[in-house]
Amino acid sequence: MITLYDLVFQEDRRPSPYCWRAKFALAHKGLDYTNVPMGFTEKEKIAFADSKTVPVIKDGEKPVKDSWAIAVYLDEMYPERLLLKSEMGRSFARFINGWADVVVNGGIFPMVVGDLVDRVRPEDRDYIEESRGARIGTKDFGSFQKQAREKGLAAFRASLEPARRALREQKFLSGEEAAYPDYILAGTFMWPRTVSPFELLEADDPVYAWRERMLDLFDGMARKAKAA
Numbered sequence: 001m002i003t004l005y006d007l008v009f010q011e012d013r014r015p016s017p018y019c020w021r022a023k024f025a026l027a028h029k030g031l032d033y034t035n036v037p038m039g040f041t042e043k044e045k046i047a048f049a050d051s052k053t054v055p056v057i058k059d060g061e062k063p064v065k066d067s068w069a070i071a072v073y074l075d076e077m078y079p080e081r082l083l084l085k086s087e088m089g090r091s092f093a094r095f096i097n098g099w100a101d102v103v104v105n106g107g108i109f110p111m112v113v114g115d116l117v118d119r120v121r122p123e124d125r126d127y128i129e130e131s132r133g134a135r136i137g138t139k140d141f142g143s144f145q146k147q148a149r150e151k152g153l154a155a156f157r158a159s160l161e162p163a164r165r166a167l168r169e170q171k172f173l174s175g176e177e178a179a180y181p182d183y184i185l186a187g188t189f190m191w192p193r194t195v196s197p198f199e200l201l202e203a204d205d206p207v208y209a210w211r212e213r214m215l216d217l218f219d220g221m222a223r224k225a226k227a228a
């Protein structure tokens with residue numbers, strides 16, 4: 001039996017982009033698992049895996065931490081429906097992983113940080129204010145977010161152009177069927193969706209249409225999750 005430790009916010013929101021990668025990966029494989037919610041200040045729950053971040057999975061007695069390591073592990077242990085289909089597929093996914101972590105997550109964070117802080121569980125509020133405040137150099141999250149939206153939205157949309165060009169030609173980043181590169185970027189978009197009403201994409205953007213397709217996968221798994 002697999003257990004997934006998943007970041008939890010108020011009202012059972014599940015915002016972690018990295019945990020979403022693991023949830024899409026598990027769904028792709030058709031694997032059953034138990035989802036254990038974990039707040040920022042409950043790190044003792046994942047101490048067994050020697051991790052301070054989620055996702056972490058426990059498969060039987062085996063702990064695996066880090067979303068990329070989880071994808072690689074699942075393909076090794078459950079090779080039936082591969083997430084990383086070939087050497088080139090794996091290399092492409094690795095590229096998307098880095099691009100999503102740095103460019104896309106990095107672009108989204110300042111534009112939703114105020115909403116994120118507002119929706120954290122009350123018991124985790126001090127922790128997120130300290131850690132995210134240190135990252136942006138202020139605790140005035142609302143003003144920071146407002147300015148970031150005014151200055152950053154056009155640049156953020158432009159940064160998605162590599163994905164947009166691919167998605168004009170094909171249904172998914174991975175081709176006709178979704179695979180791990182899609183789950184990486186979809187995980188990233190689940191993060192703002194679960195904490196912020198701010199719309200990052202224009203309705204006629206091919207990335208918007210792709211995001212809708214990702215929300216529909218696995219019987220609407222991601223669409224059913226609590227949104228902002």
Ligand SMILES: N[C@@H](CCC(=O)N[C@@H](CS)C(=O)NCC(=O)O)C(=O)O
Pocket residue numbers: 007015016017018019040052053054055065066067068131
């Ligand atoms: N490289 C890691 C990043 C995981 C990560 O940063 N997770 C965040 C949640 S989105 C976390 O657990 N943060 C804990 C904290 O900020 O204290 C992965 O891909 O799993």
